[in-house]
Amino acid sequence: MQTSFIDGDVLYRQHTFEVPLDYSQPNAQTISVFAREVVDLGRQDDALPWLVYFQGGPGFASPRPDCRSGWLKRALKQYRVLLLDQRGTGNSTVISHQTLAHLSASEQADYLSLFRADNIVRDAETIRVKLGVKQWATLGQSFGGFCSLTYLSFFPQSLSRAYITGGVPSLIRHADEVYQATYQRVQDKNVAFFVQFPSAQAQCQKIADHLLDNDVRLPNGQRFTVEQFQMIGINLGRSSANVPMYYLLEEAFVEANGKETLSYGFLNAMLAEQSYQTNPIYAILHESIYCQHTASNWSAHRVRDSFPQFNYHKGETFYFTGEMVYPWMFEQFKCLQPLQDAANLLAERTDWNDLYDVKALANNTVPVACAVYAEDMYVEMQYSLETLKEIPNSKAWITNEYEHNGLRADGERILDRLIQLADSVANLP
Structure with missing residues (x-):
């Protein structure tokens, strides 16, 4: 199902995709994943590059913007944006005590184990293919940055840029x-x-x-x-x-x-x-x-x-x-x-799959630009820098101007800075 509406000079188009619950069994049970496309009304027919947004959490829906402001205002100057409701959140097949009530505890655990970053990224990749997008950029806030590094690990050829704010995880620490x-x-x-x-x-x-x-x-x-x-x-x-x-x-x-x-x-x-x-x-x-x-x-x-x-x-x-x-x-x-x-x-549970491919990230060629907050209470700065040291073509903007929610507080400036940073990486000889 696809619907759309216009608010001011912005077009919002809703998409719903059916994806496998378990990608190891692609022909078995499916779930729905919702995403909202946002584009400048005057450029809706232009061949704009795409930017997919990964929300923090885990477990929260993508933003419901009601006007052109913040980071979205900056993004719409050059991107067609996709606000992804990660599986289990928002208008995607919802996880709640109500929707899981019919399952036993072991069935609930098995079901929930399929809602981590690895499958969130597989959903995004499935959607990219269905939309016919050759490559797109990612913007990951907090846990969304974790998802971005998972994406870089599994499908680096699908990404043109990766922008991360307050969300560079350790790749190896317990x-x-x-x-x-x-x-x-x-x-x-x-x-x-x-x-x-x-x-x-x-x-x-x-x-x-x-x-x-x-x-x-x-x-x-x-x-x-x-x-x-x-x-x-x-x-x-x-x-x-x-x-x-x-x-x-x-x-x-x-x-x-x-x-x-x-x-x-x-x-x-x-x-x-x-x-x-x-x-x-x-x-x-x-x-x-x-x-x-x-x-x-x-x-x-x-x-x-x-x-x-x-x-x-x-x-x-x-x-x-x-x-x-x-x-x-x-x-x-x-x-x-x-x-x-x-x-x-x-x-x-001990049988969790890998979320990152350290070897793949060590050979990264995608420009990665990160806002690393020096006084971040949620994500340890030293662990973030430790990770970025192992990822070529990545740059960090280290700042104490913002707390963990910097993207919400001053998103237009932060995203603009990250776009410039990624462009500088892309232009390196």
Whole structure:
């Protein structure tokens, strides 16, 4: 099915493709993958080069733009853009506790194992062929950058350029090493936040103590715990997030019938922060993005033992956590509870396929331009540079001007810089 609409001077054309669920069995079960083509209305019939966008996550749909702005504004100057809803997200065959309810835990685990970067890239390659595109460029944000390096590994002949923002992974390091670095970055962000807002430490302790002493329920009926409260620290790695976070903490309590309690508004905001509820791939496959022939065995949970300051006790300093997934989430989060057994099976799984071909990347000829954020809380800068050192024809723009969400904060400038960087690589003798 293909439909289209016009908004201002931009044409949006919707595409739906049927692709194999399992590419090792191409004639068996299929799933649908949705993608939205975006092009300057005045150039819709021009032979423009294509740019396919890989969203961060894993487990989130591609952006739903409503105007020409940000990185898309820059891209439309020279590209026809394809916003890909990665398998399991958005308008592609959806993964949720509802759609998986009819499967056993082992069936859920086997099914979900097919929704990693390797098959996301195979979907993109299938779509490229179906659209009759000889080559296209990729723009990968965060996990989307991981997908870009998988694409460069498997199908380098299909790519003209690769632009990556905040998403250059280690090719070889175990998940444990990734989280050892990540916890340190999260601790640094905590220190910076509480230096900026000294009174917030006492308020966080007050909230945490209240949760320890009382059975507090979120609007969905789920008990709200200290561990869940700590998880809003994921925002500390995004620009312009500290002040809104402080305002939220500042208004956490309300007096009801002469007694202080957490306000409904605060609790509703806390539920809204739990994107794992509506995007379960983000939880259930999060650690698998680091797995190649090894099990994660709940890596972030185990590594946390090396950072006991993140385990809050009354009278101690409060620390937020970050972008980590824990087994208790599948006990506490209402929409993840039906997937608990599958999550445990996936955490124990060792037969994960390779996501990268180190030898292929060592012979790379595609211009690769990357924005590497020096203070990135989500992706360790040193591991990114370690990877790029092994990939010829790659260049990094290392900057502390932006946090991990730089593409959203100032996308037009960032993409323009990366396009220039890739052009300079392409013009090297």
